[in-house]
Amino acid sequence: MSTTTRAVLFDEAHPLRLSTGAELAPVEVAYETYGELDADRANAVVVCHALTGDAHAAGDGGWWSTLVGPGRPIDTDRYFVICANLLGGCSGTTGPSSTDLKTGAAYGLRFPLLHMRDLVAVHRALVAHLGIDRLHAAVGGSLGGMQVLQWALDHPGEIERAVLICASARLTAMNTGFTAAARAAIMRDPDFHDGDYAAHGTAPRTGLVVARMMAHLTYMSEEALRRKFDRERRVTDARMAFDDDFEVEHYLTHQGEVFPERFDALSYLYLTRVMDYFAPFEDPRLDLAAVDTAFQVLSFDTDWRFGTEHSQYLAAQLRAGGVAVDDEEIASPWGHDSFLLDVSEYHAAVARFLAAPAPASHVAGTPPSAD
Amino acid sequence: MSTTTRAVLFDEAHPLRLSTGAELAPVEVAYETYGELDADRANAVVVCHALTGDAHAAGDGGWWSTLVGPGRPIDTDRYFVICANLLGGCSGTTGPSSTDLKTGAAYGLRFPLLHMRDLVAVHRALVAHLGIDRLHAAVGGSLGGMQVLQWALDHPGEIERAVLICASARLTAMNTGFTAAARAAIMRDPDFHDGDYAAHGTAPRTGLVVARMMAHLTYMSEEALRRKFDRERRVTDARMAFDDDFEVEHYLTHQGEVFPERFDALSYLYLTRVMDYFAPFEDPRLDLAAVDTAFQVLSFDTDWRFGTEHSQYLAAQLRAGGVAVDDEEIASPWGHDSFLLDVSEYHAAVARFLAAPAPASHVAGTPPSAD
Numbered sequence: 001m002s003t004t005t006r007a008v009l010f011d012e013a014h015p016l017r018l019s020t021g022a023e024l025a026p027v028e029v030a031y032e033t034y035g036e037l038d039a040d041r042a043n044a045v046v047v048c049h050a051l052t053g054d055a056h057a058a059g060d061g062g063w064w065s066t067l068v069g070p071g072r073p074i075d076t077d078r079y080f081v082i083c084a085n086l087l088g089g090c091s092g093t094t095g096p097s098s099t100d101l102k103t104g105a106a107y108g109l110r111f112p113l114l115h116m117r118d119l120v121a122v123h124r125a126l127v128a129h130l131g132i133d134r135l136h137a138a139v140g141g142s143l144g145g146m147q148v149l150q151w152a153l154d155h156p157g158e159i160e161r162a163v164l165i166c167a168s169a170r171l172t173a174m175n176t177g178f179t180a181a182a183r184a185a186i187m188r189d190p191d192f193h194d195g196d197y198a199a200h201g202t203a204p205r206t207g208l209v210v211a212r213m214m215a216h217l218t219y220m221s222e223e224a225l226r227r228k229f230d231r232e233r234r235v236t237d238a239r240m241a242f243d244d245d246f247e248v249e250h251y252l253t254h255q256g257e258v259f260p261e262r263f264d265a266l267s268y269l270y271l272t273r274v275m276d277y278f279a280p281f282e283d284p285r286l287d288l289a290a291v292d293t294a295f296q297v298l299s300f301d302t303d304w305r306f307g308t309e310h311s312q313y314l315a316a317q318l319r320a321g322g323v324a325v326d327d328e329e330i331a332s333p334w335g336h337d338s339f340l341l342d343v344s345e346y347h348a349a350v351a352r353f354l355a356a357p358a359p360a361s362h363v364a365g366t367p368p369s370a371d
Numbered sequence: 372m373s374t375t376t377r378a379v380l381f382d383e384a385h386p387l388r389l390s391t392g393a394e395l396a397p398v399e400v401a402y403e404t405y406g407e408l409d410a411d412r413a414n415a416v417v418v419c420h421a422l423t424g425d426a427h428a429a430g431d432g433g434w435w436s437t438l439v440g441p442g443r444p445i446d447t448d449r450y451f452v453i454c455a456n457l458l459g460g461c462s463g464t465t466g467p468s469s470t471d472l473k474t475g476a477a478y479g480l481r482f483p484l485l486h487m488r489d490l491v492a493v494h495r496a497l498v499a500h501l502g503i504d505r506l507h508a509a510v511g512g513s514l515g516g517m518q519v520l521q522w523a524l525d526h527p528g529e530i531e532r533a534v535l536i537c538a539s540a541r542l543t544a545m546n547t548g549f550t551a552a553a554r555a556a557i558m559r560d561p562d563f564h565d566g567d568y569a570a571h572g573t574a575p576r577t578g579l580v581v582a583r584m585m586a587h588l589t590y591m592s593e594e595a596l597r598r599k600f601d602r603e604r605r606v607t608d609a610r611m612a613f614d615d616d617f618e619v620e621h622y623l624t625h626q627g628e629v630f631p632e633r634f635d636a637l638s639y640l641y642l643t644r645v646m647d648y649f650a651p652f653e654d655p656r657l658d659l660a661a662v663d664t665a666f667q668v669l670s671f672d673t674d675w676r677f678g679t680e681h682s683q684y685l686a687a688q689l690r691a692g693g694v695a696v697d698d699e700e701i702a703s704p705w706g707h708d709s710f711l712l713d714v715s716e717y718h719a720a721v722a723r724f725l726a727a728p729a730p731a732s733h734v735a736g737t738p739p740s741a742d
Contacts, residue, residue: 246544
């Protein structure tokens with residue numbers, strides 16, 4: 001069991017230079033580690049969280065305790081596991097609701113816009129800070145998988161194995177439509193105050209509740225909702241009302257209501273925007289020939305947030321550059337949320353990929369650099 | 372071309388008795404008609420609108436002008452077409468934002484809760500008011516199709532042919548989840564004032580905008596969004612911002628912004644709730660043996676609001692009672708919205724079904740009353 005550590009990785013003298021050219025300092029990072037680092041520092045695994053996650057991946061209440069822990073697929077008896085809160089987040093790492101030391105107030109919308117590369121830069125700095133040169137693996141689900149992909153594409157030599165679970169390399173118009181509706185709910189909330197809600201002693205709670213109710217539906221499958229709730233009602237008489245009568249309403253309301261207690265509206269805006277703009281295979285600087293990471297790309301058959309077609313596109317782009325990809329669609333009724341759940345075929349696939357000798361990162365006979 | 376007519380069909384002396392037992396008066400109905408009623412009054416076709424429709428179905432700006440008009444599948448040179456705004460609506464028919472004559476103020480949430488049967492009762496009264504005993508057909512899309520289904524199930528002898536297009540006889544938990552999120556956006560808007568927004572000289576505009584942005588996504592397909600917008604951006608430089616940059620965002624924002632100009636928040640609540648509770652095949656009073664309507668049930672392959680599985684359930688329930696059903700899944704890339712568009716296979720199917728001699732309403736040899 002780990003407790004969260006905070007480290008200032010960039011300061012005024014050594015600011016974080018963002019992909020837009022802007023500079024940010026200080027940048028503090030909240031992280032946890034599990035297990036022990038080997039003497040040769042070769043057993044480190046970074047796990048990257050999704051949109052609303054945090055550094056507490058494993059142990060009691062850990063968001064990925066199904067996957068990470070002693071004897072789990074990411075076995076902390078074997079690997080030294082690192083999990084950090086994202087840049088732009090709200091659980092200990094610097095983000096738009098952090099205090100801008102220049103003004104003494106929260107950044108708000110004056111916080112610089114972020115690219116996936118900036119999130120990677122902070123995690124790389126943490127790995128260096130921990131004295132690690134090369135990761136046995138980096139593993140991420142959803143936004144976390146997207147971050148791992150950017151890292152592996154940009155920094156050969158640093159990640160031996162990358163596991164991308166229900167990730168995407170190119171959001172669809174439907175995906176961006178849903179994040180746009182969520183952002184509209186937040187930014188049109190009168191308590192948003194152009195992002196300066198902290199100065200007004202308030203927060204766009206209503207907007208966050210509605211955004212979460214809507215987003216939560218995209219994380220579940222029709223089948224999951226049917227199994228959990230179907231058309232079950234809470235009142236058994238014939239009363240019809242606008243308060244929560246169907247169990248699915250009650251559940252969504254609960255998910256919405258608890259969300260503002262643990263997540264910040266500005267982080268929601270910044271991190272969803274990072275995903276909207278993420279399109280690494282359209283980047284002219286991409287050099288797939290240099291990539292030396294072996295990829296496992298997993299998707300779930302009932303996921304309609306980032307379904308198998310997203311993973312197929314991602315895998316096809318890698319393969320077109322000669323990169324070795326082990327991809328698999330896992331059957332699971334639980335939709336996008338499956339990556340957080342104990343789905344045995346999925347867990348077995350991750351355990352197998354992590355434990356196997358490092359596969360060749362390029363398909364034999366087709367190194368793109370030799371073409 | 373027709374202009375909207377208003378008729379008071381229920382008054383204090385003869386109130387509308389609702390399925391809950393409550394009484395409502397007066398009830399005014401806004402309707403339009405197109406074409407001429409035959410001397411034998413046998414060519415009337417009622418068309419029923421979806422959640423946010425109105426009485427103006429055909430002609431300039433008519434919401435179903437693709438389907439209804441001279442030479443169109445519902446041919447106004449041949450049929451006398453009637454379209455009325457729904458009870459609970461906000462386009463001329465009495466609804467929750469109408470003035471309660473007892474108080475002189477808008478009903479607000481004091482308006483009685485409605486069942487699909489109540490919507491049918493008002494449309495039946497209109498048909499009687501026009502001196503028509505039996506309809507050549509009743510045709511509806513989405514909520515409109517659900518209304519036609521209730522009418523045909525409850526009132527044998529009144530509808531010769533029923534055309535139900537992308538309708539449902541039982542919303543899923545996913546469907547109700549989306550309407551719950553939309554209602555949350557409206558009811559949590561500080562301008563909602565527990566439904567008494569008119570008395571406060573305001574309206575929950577933000578809630579309606581967000582509800583519409585979200586709902587609009589459920590009316591479109593992934594494929595439709597890809598074809599229309601893909602990842603096209605409005606600004607061509609590398610600027611990243613929270614205002615509408617992707618074309619899909621701009622489109623959704625526009626759809627949201629114009630919605631409060633034409634639709635009322637209370638109507639949105641009442642009519643979505645009618646759909647949530649609609650489950651005619653679970654009604655113990657249902658007597659399929661008495662039904663004498665022939666059904667055409669159409670769905671679209673990319674509709675994920677009320678997809679083909681909804682139509683299949685509906686058709687299966689009718690068939691289990693021996694009722695004749697002509698059902699078809701139409702290929703169309705445009706999702707749920709397809710019912711409003713000029714999809715040739717769909718239009719041809721409707722035209723064929725309406726023009727053919729009335730088919731037997733029960734499958735030969737299997738009248739359920741003889742079982």
